Amino acid sequence: MDEARARDVLAAAGVLPVPAREARLLALGENAVFAAGDLVVKVGRDAELLDRARRELSVAVWLAEAGVPAVRAAETKPLLVEGCPVTVWHRLPEAVRPAEPRDLAELLRLVHVLPAPPFALPPRELLGGVERWLRLAGDAIDPADAAYLRARRDGFATAAATLTPHLPPGPIHGDALPRNVHVGPDGPVLVDLETFSGDLREHDLVVMALSRDRYGMSAAAYDTFTSVYGWDVREWSGCSVLRGARETASCAWVAQHAPANPQARAEFERRVASLRDGDETVRWYPF
CATH class of the missing domain: 3.30.200.20 (Phosphorylase Kinase; domain 1)
Structure with missing residues (x-):
C-alpha cells in the first residue's frame, strides 16, 4: 500500500x-x-x-x-x-526522552504477571514468515543460503516445541524492544500491540539478549534491563534455541528486501555468514 x-x-x-x-x-x-x-x-x-x-x-x-x-x-x-x-x-503526548531498556523492563514486569485474557492469544510464531520472505527474495540471494535458513527454521521449530520454560507461560508483547515503548510526561507506555501472544515469557527477554550480542546494545544497558526485570534469560538452558529461532527469522526478513536494495543484500549475506561460522559476536545492523 x-x-x-x-x-x-x-x-x-x-x-x-x-x-x-x-x-x-x-x-x-x-x-x-x-x-x-x-x-x-x-x-x-x-x-x-x-x-x-x-x-x-x-x-x-x-x-x-x-x-x-x-x-x-x-x-x-x-x-x-x-x-x-x-x-x-x-494520540500519545510528545515523548520527553527516548525509551531505554529499563523502561521496557518495567513494563514487561507488569505484562508478565498478567493471567490470560478473556480472548484467545495466538502463539508467538517467530518462524512463520520465513518461507514467504525467502520466496520474495527470489534469485537475489544464493539458493544455498535459502536452503540453509529453511533447515535452521525446521530445526529450531522442533527444538522450541520441547523447551521447558523457567517462567510461567502467558501473555507476552512479542516484539519487546525499546522502540515499542513511548516515554511521555506520565512515564513509559507500551505501543505496537499487534504482536501480543500467549507463549513463553522468555520470548520477550531473548529479544534484548540478542540486541546486546548482535545490535550494539551496551553491556551496561543490558545489565540494567536484567536488574530491573529481575532475571537474565541467558541463565536459562533454552535461551540459545529461542535466540537461534529469532536470528533465523531476522535473516529471512532482511532477505525479502534484497531484490531492490543492495544494502539489504549485503546485510543478509553478513548475517548468514555469521550463522554459518557460528560467530555470535558479528555485529548486525538494523534494517
Whole structure:
C-alpha cells in the first residue's frame, strides 16, 4: 500500500476531525499510520490484517482494564473500509526522552504477571514468515543460503516445541524492544500491540539478549534491563534455541528486501555468514 491509497481509505473512513490530506503520516509499512488532533489512525494494507487489528484492539482494552500503561484505543472495533482494516487510537503526548531498556523492563514486569485474557492469544510464531520472505527474495540471494535458513527454521521449530520454560507461560508483547515503548510526561507506555501472544515469557527477554550480542546494545544497558526485570534469560538452558529461532527469522526478513536494495543484500549475506561460522559476536545492523 502506498501513501496515496492509504489516504483514500482514510478519507473514506471519515474518522478524523480534519480532511485526510491534512493528516500527518507517521509510518508506512504493513499499516499506514496517520495522526491528526488527538487521534491516530492505522490503515492496514488489506483485509487479511482484519483479525490482527481486532485482536490488537482487544489487547488494548484488556491492558487498560488491568492498569498496564499502554496505548489506548479510541474505538474498540475495527472498521473495514475499501477492503482495509482501520483502527482509531488516542494520540500519545510528545515523548520527553527516548525509551531505554529499563523502561521496557518495567513494563514487561507488569505484562508478565498478567493471567490470560478473556480472548484467545495466538502463539508467538517467530518462524512463520520465513518461507514467504525467502520466496520474495527470489534469485537475489544464493539458493544455498535459502536452503540453509529453511533447515535452521525446521530445526529450531522442533527444538522450541520441547523447551521447558523457567517462567510461567502467558501473555507476552512479542516484539519487546525499546522502540515499542513511548516515554511521555506520565512515564513509559507500551505501543505496537499487534504482536501480543500467549507463549513463553522468555520470548520477550531473548529479544534484548540478542540486541546486546548482535545490535550494539551496551553491556551496561543490558545489565540494567536484567536488574530491573529481575532475571537474565541467558541463565536459562533454552535461551540459545529461542535466540537461534529469532536470528533465523531476522535473516529471512532482511532477505525479502534484497531484490531492490543492495544494502539489504549485503546485510543478509553478513548475517548468514555469521550463522554459518557460528560467530555470535558479528555485529548486525538494523534494517
